[in-house]
Amino acid sequence: MKVERLYKAAKIEDALSDPETAHLVLNEDEVVGISGVPGLTVDPTPIQDGVDVDIKLDKGTIIEKPVHLCFGVTGEKGIQKILLDIEIEEDAEIGILAHCVFPKAIDVKHVMDADIRIGKNARYSYLEKHIHSPKGGVDVIPSADIDLGENARFTSDFELIKGRVGKIDIDYETTCRKNSVMEMTAKVDGRGDDIIDISEVGNLVGEGARGVLTTRVALRDEARAEVYNELTADAPHARGHVDCKEIVQDHGSAKAIPIVEVNHPQAHVTHEAAIGSVDTKQLETLMSRGLSEDESVDLIIEGLLS
Amino acid sequence: MGILEVKNLKLFVEDNQILNDISLNLEKNKIYAIVGPNGAGKSSLAFAIMGLDGYNQYRGDIIFKGKSINNISVSERAERGITLAWQEPARFEGLTVKKFIESAAAEKSDETAKTALEKVGMDPDEYINRAVDNGLSGGERKKVELASILAMEPELVLLDEPDSGIDVASLDRLFEGIKFLKEKGATVVLITHSATAHKQAEYAYLMCQGTIIDEGPIDEIGKYFEESCIPCDHKNAPEQKEGVDIGEGRTVVQSSKD
Numbered sequence: 387m388k389v390e391r392l393y394k395a396a397k398i399e400d401a402l403s404d405p406e407t408a409h410l411v412l413n414e415d416e417v418v419g420i421s422g423v424p425g426l427t428v429d430p431t432p433i434q435d436g437v438d439v440d441i442k443l444d445k446g447t448i449i450e451k452p453v454h455l456c457f458g459v460t461g462e463k464g465i466q467k468i469l470l471d472i473e474i475e476e477d478a479e480i481g482i483l484a485h486c487v488f489p490k491a492i493d494v495k496h497v498m499d500a501d502i503r504i505g506k507n508a509r510y511s512y513l514e515k516h517i518h519s520p521k522g523g524v525d526v527i528p529s530a531d532i533d534l535g536e537n538a539r540f541t542s543d544f545e546l547i548k549g550r551v552g553k554i555d556i557d558y559e560t561t562c563r564k565n566s567v568m569e570m571t572a573k574v575d576g577r578g579d580d581i582i583d584i585s586e587v588g589n590l591v592g593e594g595a596r597g598v599l600t601t602r603v604a605l606r607d608e609a610r611a612e613v614y615n616e617l618t619a620d621a622p623h624a625r626g627h628v629d630c631k632e633i634v635q636d637h638g639s640a641k642a643i644p645i646v647e648v649n650h651p652q653a654h655v656t657h658e659a660a661i662g663s664v665d666t667k668q669l670e671t672l673m674s675r676g677l678s679e680d681e682s683v684d685l686i687i688e689g690l691l692s
Numbered sequence: 693m694g695i696l697e698v699k700n701l702k703l704f705v706e707d708n709q710i711l712n713d714i715s716l717n718l719e720k721n722k723i724y725a726i727v728g729p730n731g732a733g734k735s736s737l738a739f740a741i742m743g744l745d746g747y748n749q750y751r752g753d754i755i756f757k758g759k760s761i762n763n764i765s766v767s768e769r770a771e772r773g774i775t776l777a778w779q780e781p782a783r784f785e786g787l788t789v790k791k792f793i794e795s796a797a798a799e800k801s802d803e804t805a806k807t808a809l810e811k812v813g814m815d816p817d818e819y820i821n822r823a824v825d826n827g828l829s830g831g832e833r834k835k836v837e838l839a840s841i842l843a844m845e846p847e848l849v850l851l852d853e854p855d856s857g858i859d860v861a862s863l864d865r866l867f868e869g870i871k872f873l874k875e876k877g878a879t880v881v882l883i884t885h886s887a888t889a890h891k892q893a894e895y896a897y898l899m900c901q902g903t904i905i906d907e908g909p910i911d912e913i914g915k916y917f918e919e920s921c922i923p924c925d926h927k928n929a930p931e932q933k934e935g936v937d938i939g940e941g942r943t944v945v946q947s948s949k950d
Binding site for chain 1: 765774781791796
């Protein structure tokens with residue numbers, strides 16, 4: 387029954403019944419579903435309070451359909467630790483859709499520590515969708531160390547699609563080698579007493595490496611956020627951009643710390659950050675169409691986080 | 693009684709007098725132009741009627757459908773039937789054209805956004821799922837804004853420089869949209885210094901330095917504006933005043949601002 391609740395909350399029943407779709411489902415520290423596809427190895431090992439998962443995609447393997455990882459705690463309390471070791475070999479391609487589901491959380495801690503290596507010419511996209519309880523009640527602490535080989539491509543998106551944040555502490559660092567491309571995006575809507583800490587670091591060490599760090603945060607009530615974006619370019623023709631936007635309403639509080647560093651005369655990194663209330667012109671445009679002020683703010687934030 | 697009466701409107705922004713004793717009376721279901729050079733106060737007048745932040749602390753009365761709207765918000769004015777399109781429309785990151793139009797619509801259906809886009813000459817398949825952001829040109833955003841107004845079905849529409857940034861090929865569709873608003877019973881006010889735009893109107897007010905200095909059929913006012921206002925020969929121009937008494941012991945310098 388717990389598993390069915392998990393599937394239903396994440397809306398992944400169809401994907402999991404498809405024999406061509408690889409998946410791994412964890413409820414707290416228990417593997418409750420697993421299936422693979424040729425060229426992809428998913429090897430979970432139980433550890434205290436969690437699972438150590440090795441994922442390996444063989445050289446040249448292209449997985450057409452997204453691989454679903456479902457990490458959940460269906461109860462009100464629990465600890466879930468996930469150690470991920472992911473290796474995407476040369477010329478391989480994979481997309482992972484991670485569902486992190488804590489629909490009834492009151493006191494849940496979800497810790498993920500990932501070591502990801504993306505080989506030469508390989509592509510890896512990672513979309514993490516969170517479903518939390520309406521009261522928050524969850525500490526989400528994901529960290530990842532990602533190494534991109536020559537011409538590799540990595541994209542990551544983090545979204546909270548339902549419920550309240552609780553506490554999120556994201557810590558991702560990428561190292562980008564020659565002509566590799568990295569895009570990391572985080573979008574979070576904070577309410578109540580939510581606490582959001584986002585740290586994303588990109589090291590453009592290879593010639594022609596490119597990276598974009600994008601963060602969108604909306605804060606209402608007493609929610610707080612601190613966004614640390616660091617992008618360093620050390621090689622010729624490395625290009626990077628940091629883009630952080632935070633909307634603050636009510637008694638919310640936001641801090642953005644963009645750090646851009648260039649250590650080569652032919653490298654170039656830019657950044658833009660905007661923190662504050664909703665733009666007056668946006669607000670008044672929607673109000674002049676008959677929306678109330680609150681409805682207008684909600685719609686602007688919905689767009690920003692979409 | 694007209695649909696909108698403005699009586700002796702005075703507007704001060706940071707101790708500068710922007711509008712000076714403006715009075716006008718607009719009838720239902722007509723197209724008006726408020727013409728004048730840059731800085732005449734045309735946009736400020738529209739912003740005051742809409743009640744925008746920074747323009748809602750005016751003196752005088754604005755009466756819409758027989759009731760004062762002096763002390764009500766932008767949303768309440770919109771609910772009563774007034775709306776405004778900006779010269780430079782806002783950008784909304786991530787907000788789709790579909791959602792933007794539907795949020796304004798008087799009647800919502802699956803076809804609302806599609807129908808409104810077609811009316812302003814935009815291909816729904818191309819635009820409906822795009823965001824109202826930098827991915828659209830200024831002209832495209834203006835047409836999307838007009839589409840949202842068509843969907844809203846307002847009774848009084850203030851269009852600030854409606855043809856600026858619109859390519860020549862799209863002008864006819866823009867003007868068709870304006871005529872459609874009239875056909876649906878709306879009163880349309882074109883805030884403009886463009887001869888192309890003001891020719892769509894039936895009646896015009898000529899503004900200069902925060903004051904309405906003339907009014908009449910568009911042929912007369914438009915002709916005068918085109919021939920004499922650029923460069924300005926100050927027909928009926930208000931006397932330049934220094935130290936205008938605004939009461940409460942305060943004296944300010946008169947200026948104008950668009």
